[in-house]
Amino acid sequence: MDARADIIIYxxxxxxxxxHLLRETPSxxxxxxxxxxxxxxxxxxxxxxxxxxARRAVLVWEQYDQRPRVALREELLRVIPHHCLVVxxxxxxxxxxxxxxxxxxRNAPEPGFAWGRFPLGDRIALRVxxxxxxxxxxxxxxxxxxxxxxxDVRHLLDLERSVFATRDAACDIAMSDVxxxxxxxxxxxxxxxxxxxxxxxxxxxxLLERSAAIFGKIDDVxxxxxxMLFARYPGQGEMQLPIHPAVIDQLGLTFVDKHSRYxxxxxxxxxxxxxxxxxxxxxxxSALA
Numbered sequence: 001m002d003a004r005a006d007i008i009i010y011x012x013x014x015x016x017x018x019x020h021l022l023r024e025t026p027s028x029x030x031x032x033x034x035x036x037x038x039x040x041x042x043x044x045x046x047x048x049x050x051x052x053x054a055r056r057a058v059l060v061w062e063q064y065d066q067r068p069r070v071a072l073r074e075e076l077l078r079v080i081p082h083h084c085l086v087v088x089x090x091x092x093x094x095x096x097x098x099x100x101x102x103x104x105x106r107n108a109p110e111p112g113f114a115w116g117r118f119p120l121g122d123r124i125a126l127r128v129x130x131x132x133x134x135x136x137x138x139x140x141x142x143x144x145x146x147x148x149x150x151x152d153v154r155h156l157l158d159l160e161r162s163v164f165a166t167r168d169a170a171c172d173i174a175m176s177d178v179x180x181x182x183x184x185x186x187x188x189x190x191x192x193x194x195x196x197x198x199x200x201x202x203x204x205x206x207l208l209e210r211s212a213a214i215f216g217k218i219d220d221v222x223x224x225x226x227x228m229l230f231a232r233y234p235g236q237g238e239m240q241l242p243i244h245p246a247v248i249d250q251l252g253l254t255f256v257d258k259h260s261r262y263x264x265x266x267x268x269x270x271x272x273x274x275x276x277x278x279x280x281x282x283x284x285x286s287a288l289a
């Protein structure tokens with residue numbers, strides 16, 4: 001019989017990555033068993049259910065969700081023991097970096113790409129795609145139209161600050177302080193909802209510290225193991241959505257420029273390369289290891 005104490009990690013993709021990191025930490029796994037409960041599953045994958053371990057749980061990390069009722073969350077919180085510690089953490093995202101983002105109707109799952117090759121669309125690129133231009137001409141047209149359509153990103157960032165404040169106030173740990181203190185000089189967001197390890201590591205360490213009643217003080221051995229993991233996993237997933245040059249300029253970002261290369265399923269593309277391929281929905285490339 002497994003004598004390890006049961007811990008539940010509930011939430012979306014943040015929870016998935018947190019649970020993965022915890023399971024990869026030997027000193028923690030000797031004493032705790034980590035169970036993921038998530039609404040965020042790949043297309044065609046069965047939805048998550050509440051495990052029997054929840055009835056024995058000593059700790060739940062619950063990702064904040066503004067919806068008043070979520071069936072899976074409600075079931076989880078209903079079955080855990082009354083003495084179980086619940087620590088709520090915020091969803092951390094940044095929409096202001098990608099103000100033209102939209103769902104792309106061309107995108108669909110395919111072998112090797114559970115969410116499709118281009119799961120994060122651009123509304124101006126979709127408009128340009130209908131013109132039938134050459135790759136070079138389409139990119140120039142995209143820049144012209146997207147620059148004209150670009151909203152005041154600094155205003156959008158102010159709205160983001162308000163969203164962060166609301167989430168932080170509803171949770172047991174805060175994240176807005178680190179996000180906005182590093183906003184211009186550190187690559188914290190790979191997409192609007194996926195985090196670089198620079199930010200995910202802060203989230204994990206704050207959760208561990210807030211859960212000291214269960215974990216105790218995090219010792220040097222565990223910190224060294226975590227540091228190795230943070231070096232091994234640069235961030236969530238395989239996509240770093242390129243940032244539009246106009247957004248870089250408006251926000252004065254220093255961690256990136258128009259020549260920077262971004263990971264896209266193992267490839268390394270500039271904004272121009274990515275956008276040109278995306279406009280034409282170019283599928284003549286593979287996911288590199």
